[in-house]
Amino acid sequence: xxxxxxxxxGTLDLLVLKTLILGPLHGWAISKRLRQLSDDVLExxxxxxxxxxxxLEDRGWIRAEWGTSPEAGGRRAKFYxxxxxxxxxxxxxxxxWRLFSTAVERVLKAT
Amino acid sequence: xxxxxxxxxxxxxxxxxRGDIERELDEELALHVALEAAELERQHHLSPDDARRxxxxxxxxIERYKEAHRDARGVRWLDELRQxxxxxxxxxxxxxxxxxxxxxxxxxxxxxxxxxxxxxxxVVISHLPYPHDEQLVRIYERNSPTNQFGxxxxxxxxxxxxxxxxxxxxMVRSADAPVTAGAVPQQTAVGYAxxxxxxxxxxxxxxxxxxxxxxxxxxxxxxxxxxHAFAAQQLGGDRAAVGRTIDVDGTGYTVVGVLDPRVKVMSxxxxxxxxxxxxxPTRRGPFGLLVVGRMKEGVTVADxxxxxxxxxxxxxxxxxxxxxxxxxxxxxxSLRRTILGDAPQSLGLFAAAVVLVMLIAAANxxxxxxxxxxxxxxxxxxxxxxxxxxxxxxxxxxTESILVSLAGAVAGVALGVGGLRVLKTxxxxxxxxxxxxxxxxxxxxxxxxxxxxxxxxxxxxxVHLSRGGTSDGVLGGERAVxxxxxxxxxxxxxxxxxxxxxxxxxxxxxxxxxxxVRLQHVNPGxxxxxxLTMSVSLPAPRxxxxxxxxxxxxxxxxxxxxxxxxxxxxxxxxxxxxxxxxIDENNFDLLDRPVPAGTAQPVTPWSVVTAGYFAALGVxxxxxxxxxxxxxxxxxxxxxxxxxxxxxxxxxxTAVGRRMVSGGCTSCPPSTIVGVVGDVAYESLSxxxxxxxxxxxxxxxxxxxxFVHTRGAPMDVVSGVNAALRxxxxxxxxxxxxxxxxxVAASMADPRHAATLVGAFALAAALxxxxxxxxxxxxTVSMRRREIGVRLAxxxxxxxxxxxxVRRGMAQAALGAVVxxxxxxxxxxxxxxxxxxxxxxxxxxxxxxxxxxLVVALAASWAPARRAAAIDPADAMRAE
Numbered sequence: 007x008x009x010x011x012x013x014x015x016g017t018l019d020l021l022v023l024k025t026l027i028l029g030p031l032h033g034w035a036i037s038k039r040l041r042q043l044s045d046d047v048l049e050x051x052x053x054x055x056x057x058x059x060x061x062l063e064d065r066g067w068i069r070a071e072w073g074t075s076p077e078a079g080g081r082r083a084k085f086y087x088x089x090x091x092x093x094x095x096x097x098x099x100x101x102x103w104r105l106f107s108t109a110v111e112r113v114l115k116a117t
Numbered sequence: 118x119x120x121x122x123x124x125x126x127x128x129x130x131x132x133x134x135r136g137d138i139e140r141e142l143d144e145e146l147a148l149h150v151a152l153e154a155a156e157l158e159r160q161h162h163l164s165p166d167d168a169r170r171x172x173x174x175x176x177x178x179i180e181r182y183k184e185a186h187r188d189a190r191g192v193r194w195l196d197e198l199r200q201x202x203x204x205x206x207x208x209x210x211x212x213x214x215x216x217x218x219x220x221x222x223x224x225x226x227x228x229x230x231x232x233x234x235x236x237x238x239x240v241v242i243s244h245l246p247y248p249h250d251e252q253l254v255r256i257y258e259r260n261s262p263t264n265q266f267g268x269x270x271x272x273x274x275x276x277x278x279x280x281x282x283x284x285x286x287x288m289v290r291s292a293d294a295p296v297t298a299g300a301v302p303q304q305t306a307v308g309y310a311x312x313x314x315x316x317x318x319x320x321x322x323x324x325x326x327x328x329x330x331x332x333x334x335x336x337x338x339x340x341x342x343x344x345h346a347f348a349a350q351q352l353g354g355d356r357a358a359v360g361r362t363i364d365v366d367g368t369g370y371t372v373v374g375v376l377d378p379r380v381k382v383m384s385x386x387x388x389x390x391x392x393x394x395x396x397x398p399t400r401r402g403p404f405g406l407l408v409v410g411r412m413k414e415g416v417t418v419a420d421x422x423x424x425x426x427x428x429x430x431x432x433x434x435x436x437x438x439x440x441x442x443x444x445x446x447x448x449x450x451s452l453r454r455t456i457l458g459d460a461p462q463s464l465g466l467f468a469a470a471v472v473l474v475m476l477i478a479a480a481n482x483x484x485x486x487x488x489x490x491x492x493x494x495x496x497x498x499x500x501x502x503x504x505x506x507x508x509x510x511x512x513x514x515x516t517e518s519i520l521v522s523l524a525g526a527v528a529g530v531a532l533g534v535g536g537l538r539v540l541k542t543x544x545x546x547x548x549x550x551x552x553x554x555x556x557x558x559x560x561x562x563x564x565x566x567x568x569x570x571x572x573x574x575x576x577x578x579x580v581h582l583s584r585g586g587t588s589d590g591v592l593g594g595e596r597a598v599x600x601x602x603x604x605x606x607x608x609x610x611x612x613x614x615x616x617x618x619x620x621x622x623x624x625x626x627x628x629x630x631x632x633x634v635r636l637q638h639v640n641p642g643x644x645x646x647x648x649l650t651m652s653v654s655l656p657a658p659r660x661x662x663x664x665x666x667x668x669x670x671x672x673x674x675x676x677x678x679x680x681x682x683x684x685x686x687x688x689x690x691x692x693x694x695x696x697x698x699x700i701d702e703n704n705f706d707l708l709d710r711p712v713p714a715g716t717a718q719p720v721t722p723w724s725v726v727t728a729g730y731f732a733a734l735g736v737x738x739x740x741x742x743x744x745x746x747x748x749x750x751x752x753x754x755x756x757x758x759x760x761x762x763x764x765x766x767x768x769x770x771t772a773v774g775r776r777m778v779s780g781g782c783t784s785c786p787p788s789t790i791v792g793v794v795g796d797v798a799y800e801s802l803s804x805x806x807x808x809x810x811x812x813x814x815x816x817x818x819x820x821x822x823x824f825v826h827t828r829g830a831p832m833d834v835v836s837g838v839n840a841a842l843r844x845x846x847x848x849x850x851x852x853x854x855x856x857x858x859x860x861v862a863a864s865m866a867d868p869r870h871a872a873t874l875v876g877a878f879a880l881a882a883a884l885x886x887x888x889x890x891x892x893x894x895x896x897t898v899s900m901r902r903r904e905i906g907v908r909l910a911x912x913x914x915x916x917x918x919x920x921x922x923v924r925r926g927m928a929q930a931a932l933g934a935v936v937x938x939x940x941x942x943x944x945x946x947x948x949x950x951x952x953x954x955x956x957x958x959x960x961x962x963x964x965x966x967x968x969x970x971l972v973v974a975l976a977a978s979w980a981p982a983r984r985a986a987a988i989d990p991a992d993a994m995r996a997e
Binding site for chain 2: 033034
C-alpha cells in the first residue's frame with residue numbers, strides 16, 4: 007500500500023459533500039470517487055463513511071433515495087443527493103477549509 | 118420544515134422503525150462489500166471468494182460499523198436502556214430477599230397513597246354530577262357569622278319573584294314519610310321539590326318527563342318523579358312506573374318520570390320527589406328548606422350575594438310582624454363547597470398520614486439499596502474499570518430501583534383496591550366517597566409516585582458510590598466503601614429521617630385515640646343500654662284531625678306500657694344523636710334579659726315531648742318538676758330546660774320560674790320554666806349538651822319517635838311493641854327500631870375510624886422505622902465483625918459491645934424522634950378541631966408516643982447488638 011493519509015477530523019463531511027456536487031452517488035461510489043480524486047491518497051474508512059452519511063442526512067444537507075445501480079447489475083442501492091442547504095454548507099465549509107489550510111501553510115513556510 | 122422538526126421526525130423514525138432501518142443498513146453495506154469485491158476481482162484478478170474476503174477485511178468488522186452508525190442515529194440510549202433493564206431484572210432475580218422486601222415495603226406505601234388519592238380524587242377534585250357545577254349555589258339564611266339555616270317558603274318565593282342573577286331557582290323540603298306504592302306503607306326519604314330545583318341542577322329524567330313549572334302551581338294535579346332504584350323496587354321498573362299513582366303521606370301523586378340513574382341527586386338517599394306546590398305563606402317561618410340556584414352566565418357568587426342581600430331587605434319589611442331578626446340575610450354558598458363540607462380537612466389528615474408512610478417506606482428501601490449497593494461495590498468497580506462510564510453505572514442502579522418501585526406500584530394498586538374498600542367502609546363520613554374507585558387517574562398517580570420514588574431511592578446510593586475511586590473498590594471491596602464515614606452518615610441519616618417522620622404520625626394517632634377514649638366516657642345523658650327507639654307514623658287520611666291523632670298516641674302509649682319487659686314509654690319529635698339529619702333548634706328570648714331589638718336571639722336544641730319521655734330515656738330531674746299530662750299549653754305554656762342550659766343563662770340556679778318567648782313569636786304568651794332536667798347529648802357527644810323541651814300537646818304530629826325503657830335487652834321487646842302499636846292501628850308505619858346504644862356507637866363512628874386508620878398508618882410507620890434501624894445496625898455489625906472480634910479478643914466484655922451498638926442505634930432514633938417531636942408540636946395544632954377535650958400538644962400523649970417509639974427503637978437495636986457481642990473472636994479474625 008502506498009502512502010495513505012488519515013483524514014483530518016471534520017474534513018470527511020466536506021469531502022463527501024464535494025463528491026456529491028456533480029450528482030447523486032451511492033455509498034461505495036462515494037468512497038471510490040474520493041479515492042480517485044485524491045489519486046488513492048485518501049482512503050475513507052467505510053466505518054466512518056456510513057455514519058457520516060447518516061449524520062449529513064440528519065442535518066438535512068443530503069437526502070437519500072433508493073434507486074437501481076447499473077454497475078451493481080441492477081441491484082437496489084441508496085443514492086445520496088445534495089440538498090440546497092447542503093450546497094450552501096459545502097461552500098461555507100470549503101471557504102473555511104481554505105482559510106485554515108492557507109493559514110497552516112503559512113505557518114509551516116515561515117522560517 | 119425546520120431542521121429541528123426534520124431531525125425530530127428522523128429520530129422518531131429511528132426509534133419506531135428500527136427494524137426497517139437496520140435492514141436498509143444491512144442492504145447498503147452488503148452492496149458496498151459486493152461492489153468492492155467486484156472491483157478487486159477486476160483489478161487484481163482475484164477469485165470471487167478471495168475478492169470478497171479482502172473486501173470484508175478492508176471494511177473491517179461490519180458489526181462495529183453498524184454500532185457506530187447506530188450511535189450517529191441516536192438510538193444507542195434505547196439499546197442501553199434495554200440492556201440496563203435486562204441487567205437490572207437479572208440482578209434483582211439473583212437477590213429475591215431484597216427484591217421481595219423492597220417491593221413489599223413500596224407496595225404498602227404506594228397502595229396506601231393510591232387509595233387515599235382515589236378518595237380525594239372522587240370527593241375533592243372531581244366535579245359534582247351536575248353540568249357546570251361552578252354556577253350552582255345553595256342559599257342559606259344567616260343571622261350571625263356562626264349561625265345559618267335553611268330558608269322558608271316566604272324566603273324562597275321572595276327570591277323567585279325578585280332575583281335577577283339566577284337562570285333557575287328551586288327548593289326542596291326533605292322528610293321521611295310513609296309512601297304506599299303497593300299494599301304496605303313504607304317509611305321513605307321524600308323530597309318535596311319545585312320544578313326549578315331539577316332545572317337548576319340540570320338533572321333530567323330517563324323515562325317520562327320531569328317536573329315542570331305547571332306542576333308547581335297550587336291546584337295542579339299532584340305530580341312526582343322517582344329514582345330509578347325506587348321505580349325498580351317498588352313500581353316494577355321504569356316504564357311501568359310512569360303513570361302510576363303513589364300515596365305519599367296521605368296524598369296521591371302521579372309518577373310522571375324516572376330520574377336519570379347516572380346522576381345521584383344530593384346525597385342519593387331521597388327516593389321520591391313530589392312537587393312541593395308551595396302555597397302563599399301566612400308568616401315568615403318555618404325555616405329549613407334547601408334552596409339552590411343556578412347563576413346566569415357571567416354572574417359571580419359575589420354578584421348573587423349582593424342581589425340576595427337587597428332581596429333580604431325588601432322581604433324583611435313584608436314579614437316584620439312575624440320575624441324581627443333584621444340581621445338575617447340570604448347568602449349564597451358555592452354548592453361544591455357546601456357539599457364538600459369539611460371533607461378536604463378530614464381527607465387531608467389521611468393524605469398527610471399516607472405521605473409520611475410513603476416517605477418512610479422510601480427511606481427504608483433507600484437504606485436497603487444503600488446496603489445492597491455497598492455489597493456490590495466490587496462488581497460495580499470492575500465494570501468501571503472495563504470502561505462503563507460513571508453515568509452508565511448510576512443509570513444502572515437507578516434503573517434497578519425504578520424497576521423495584523414499578524413492581525411496588527403494580528402490587529400497590531392491587532393493595533389500593535382493598536385499601537379503598539376499607540376507606541369507604543370505615544373512612545371519614547364524607548359525601549361522594551362511595552363514588553371513589555381505582556380509575557386511570559389513580560393508576561397514573563401510582564406510576565408517577567413509583568417513578569419519583571424509584572429515582573430518589575436509586576439516586577441516594579449513587580451519590581455515595583460515585584464519590585469513591587474505582588481502584589478502592591477493586592482492591593478493598595465492600596469494607597473499604599461501606600465502612601467510610603460518608604457511607605455511615607448516609608445510612609444514619611435515613612434512620613434519623615424515618616424516626617423523624619414516624620413520630621408526628623404516632624402523635625396524631627395518640628391524640629385521636631386519646632380523644633376517642635374521652636368521648637367514650639361522655640355520659641350521653643340517657644340510659645343507652647335499656648332504651649329502645651323507633652319511628653312511628655300514622656296514615657294521613659284517617660288521622661286528619663288532632664283529636665284522632667291524640668287518641669291514637671294516648672292509646673298506643675298505654676298498649677306499649679303493657680308489653681312485658683317494658684318499664685315505661687314516651688314520645689318525642691327528636692332523636693338524640695341522629696347524626697346526619699341534625700336536630701331542630703329554636704330561638705328564644707328571655708323576658709328578664711331580652712336581646713336588643715333587631716339582633717339575633719340565642720338558639721338551643723328544641724324537643725317536643727310527652728310527659729313520659731324523660732322517664733323512658735332515664736333523664737333525671739334536677740330541679741322543679743317534670744311535665745304532667747295537663748300541661749296543655751294554652752295561655753300558660755311551660756318549658757323544661759337542661760342543666761347546662763340553666764347553668765349558662767342562670768348560673769345562680771334560679772332558672773325555674775323564669776319566662777321566655779320562643780320561635781320569635783311576639784304575639785304568643787311567654788312560657789314559664791317549670792323544671793331543670795339532666796343534660797342529653799342531642800347533636801353529638803362532643804357538643805355542649807344544652808337543650809329545651811316543650812310538652813307535646815296541641816297539634817300532635819303524625820310522625821313521632823317512640824322511646825321505650827326496657828327491663829332487659831331493648832331488642833327483646835321489639836316484636837311485642839310492634840304488635841301493641843299495630844293492635845291500635847294496623848296501618849301504622851314502623852321504622853328504624855334500634856337500641857339507643859347503637860345510636861351512641863354510630864355517633865362515635867367518625868372519631869373511632871379516624872383513630873383506627875391513623876393508628877394503623879402510625880403502626881406501619883413505627884414498624885418500618887424499626888425495620889430501618891434493625892437493618893442498618895445489622896449491616897454495621899457485619900461490617901465491623903473483625904474489629905469487634907479484635908475488641909473481644911483484647912478483653913472487651915460482651916455487654917460493652919452490646920451497649921456500644923445499642924447506644925449507636927438509640928442515638929440515631931432519639932435524634933430523629935426529637936426532630937419529629939418538634940415537627941409534631943407544629944403540625945398537630947391542625948388536629949385541634951377534631952379533638953375532644955385533648956390539647957393538640959397534650960404533653961402526656963406526646964411524651965407517651967416518644968417513649969413508645971424509643972422502646973421500639975431499643976427493641977430493634979437490641980437484636981443486632983446482641984449478635985455483635987456473640988461474635989467468636991477467632992472466627993471473625995480468620996474470616997478476612
